[in-house]
Amino acid sequence: MSVTSAGVRVAADEEARAEVDVLNSRLEKTSQLTKKIQACLGRLEDSGKSVRDVAGPLGGETRRLQTLSHNIDDVIAAIEKLRSPAESKNDEEQIIRSGPDKMGLSTYLASLKRLNKSLTDMQTSNLRANQQTMTDLARLIKFGNNLLEGHFQKLLQGETPPKVEVLHFITKDKPFPVLSQDKLARIGLINAYMATNARQNNVSSAPQDSSVGKLYVDIRSPYLLSSLSTLATASVNTSKKVNPDAMYRAGTNAIGSYAKAMEGLFISEYDNICNVFTRDDWGPIFQAVCQASLAELARTLRELNTHVRAHLNTDCFLAFEITDIMSNLSNKIETRTGELKASLAAALKPIRETAKSSPTEMLEDTRRKAVALQALPSDGAPIPLVSETMKRLQNMAEFIDPISGIMLSIGDGGWRSSSVAKRGGDRVPSLASFDIGADGKEIFANYCVDTIDALLSVVSQKSTSPPKGKPVQGAFLGNCVVIIERMVRDSDLSRLLGSRIGMLDQWRKKAIALYTDPCKDLSMHLFDVIHTSRAQRPTSGQADSASILKGLSTKDRDSIKSKFHAFNTSFDELVTRHRSLSLEREVRQMFAKAVQQLIEPLYNRFWDRYHEIDKGRGKHVKYDKSSIAAVFMSLY
Structure with a gap:
């Protein structure tokens, strides 16, 4: 390795150590900052907890104050609302005291409905401050209801005459009168209001006992009764005949007109009721309105039954007619209204039972009279x-x-x-x-x-x-x-x-x-028992009378003469009796034919054999074949 390469590596290492030192310095600073932030977060948490401890009760109180504020606003609004009826009472009172005639029925009913609603609202709040107002409102509503009932009575009475001449409608086949549509609508509105008011006040009563129901029955029931009373009386009067022994003839009693009038009036009244009252009230109101008339009908039928019982042989037919008419009436009214069947059956029962028993009683009466x-x-x-x-x-x-x-x-x-x-x-x-x-x-x-x-x-x-x-x-x-x-x-x-x-x-x-029993004895005179010898006995139809008589002894001839005399006497008695008896024409002919068929053939045979007994002088033989035939013909 060269010196130059080693120097370069040393320089790179020094540079790397310098960067590490920088990074370590920054990491230490970051750690310190983290600690400071954690300390700040701890202090902030402690501060937030303190804030929550202080702010929580303040928030609940604020919400309670808000709720109280809303309640106060609602109470103020309710008080204002409750004060409104009391403040408008004078206006409503003016309408109520003026009455429905002056204010008009619709306006009057609307005012009463507002008063009823106000009273209901006050009763619900039950504020002591409103007690006097509620008392005043209740008194005013009662006064208004009374005026309304009076108006209902006035309207109904104005449309209800004391009675109608029912015969006018029957004879001319006209429908019976009903209430006018205008009056029906107005009294119907009154009834609807009164019924609603009764339900709201939990007043329970039978439809016919309600305020307007009772008024309706009290006004219309006498109208029906008085309209029918004339025919009820006529039904009794027409049962009394000039000749008590005369048989009752169909249609001569007024009961038919009575029933027809009752049918017309009752069905017309049912139509009125259907236009005034609710469906559930139709039957009870109709029964109540018709009750007085049905009681009068029952009394009338009892009187007629008493009459029939006293004259059963001649007037039981009236019981038959009444039974038929009333049964038909019951069926017609029930078909139209569904009512009154039981009431009509109860009224009819006495005379119907008389009608049922009369066939037996008449049969027994026939036997008694015959036996007596x-x-x-x-x-x-x-x-x-x-x-x-x-x-x-x-x-x-x-x-x-x-x-x-x-x-x-x-x-x-x-x-x-x-x-x-x-x-x-x-x-x-x-x-x-x-x-x-x-x-x-x-x-x-x-x-x-x-x-x-x-x-x-x-x-x-x-x-x-x-x-x-x-x-x-x-x-x-x-x-x-x-x-x-x-x-x-x-x-x-x-x-x-x-x-x-x-x-x-x-x-x-x-x-x-x-x-024809005597004809047996009469025919015996025409049977001859003549004793002759076999040689002298003529064959029947073979010999004439003279020849037969020649073969008879004097005793036999006398016997033949006696038979002619006896026959003449008995036959004359038979003819005389036949003519003296009281015989119906058919009976006279029937008996004459029967006698002729029994006697004439025997006599003709006897006459053929023995008429020469008196030589045609008629001393013994009174009738020849033609003359006796003429006598028979005279008997017819």
Whole structure:
């Protein structure tokens, strides 16, 4: 290595040591600075802690002061707000005391609503300073409500006449009057306010007992009652006939007009109520408004029921008619309003039970009257009971619609028990009454057949005790049968009874058998028992009368003469009796035909064989074939 290279290396090392020394010096200074900074940070931390210890309570107090400030501002605002109603009370009081007529209903209601809100706000704050103001406001609101109720009453009374002439609307088929739209709107607003006020004050009452509800009922109920009272009275009066024994005729009682008027008035009133009150109040208000009229209806129906019970045989048809009319009325009102079905059913119940029991009672009455007969007419004439009974059935057929319903409730054959009439509506229903497929008209037809059969059975028995003679008995029974048949044929009963009327055939046959019973004895005179030798006995139809008589002995000839005499006498008696009896035209013809069919063939045969017994002198043979035929024809 050269000296020059060594020098250079030494110089580089010295330079490096010098740089290291510089760096060490700077590092020491940095360390010292770090220590100073750490000391400063410690002192700063201590200072910050002191600041926090001092500033923390000051911040919380500041926040509390801020909250208090806000609360004070709110209280001041609330006080200002609460002072406002008291300051404006004079203005509101002027409106309230002026009344809705002067201020107008809308303005008046708005004022009352503001007063109510102010009172509610004051009651919520419950500040002692406002106690007097609250008392004044409550008194003013009460005064205003009273004036409002008076205004409601005035409006409603102004639209409600004492009554309307219901016949005017019925006869001209006009709708019954309702409240005007203007009045409905105004009283509806009043009701809405009063209902809201009641809810806010937790006042609970039935709709019809509320302030305006009671006013409405008190005003409208008498209007309905007075409008219907005339027809209620007329319904009772028209039930009293000039002739008490006359049968009631459909439509002659005012009950139909009464029901029609009630329907019109009630439905119109329901429309009014729907326009004034809320949905939940419709039913109770409607029931309350109609209650007095329904009570009057119930009283009227009780009076009519008393009348019907006293004249059941002639006026039970009125019970049928009332039952039908009132049932239809109930259905119509319920369909339209959903109300009054139970009330109308309760009013109808007494007379409906009378209608249900009357078929049985009339059947029993028919039996009693028939049994009570002391003596039947000596000429075989029919008794009034037969036509009366059939007339009653005819009249019942005219009321077939209500009768059908009543028969369904009784059940097929339910009239056969006498206890039905006594128990009336308390009778346990039979299974037949629950037959949903039953036909009320068919049941009524069965009732008619039972009534006719019961009548004929009793009078048939009565005709044999005491004995009147079978011809008279037959005449009586025949007359009854023909009258029944005729009254069925000439009325609505014909289409109801149909083939059932064939049951009369057995009674007709019985009547003919009784009437023609003497023909048995009469025909005995026409049977000849002549003793001849085989050689002398002529074949029937082979020989004439003269030839037959030649073969007879004197004794046999005398026997033939006696038979002619006996026949003449009996036949004349039969003819005389036939002409003396009181017979219906059909019965006279029926009996004449029956007698002719029994006697004429026998007589003609007898006459053919023996008429030459008196040589045509008529001493023994009174009738020839043509003359006796003429007599028979005269019997028709």
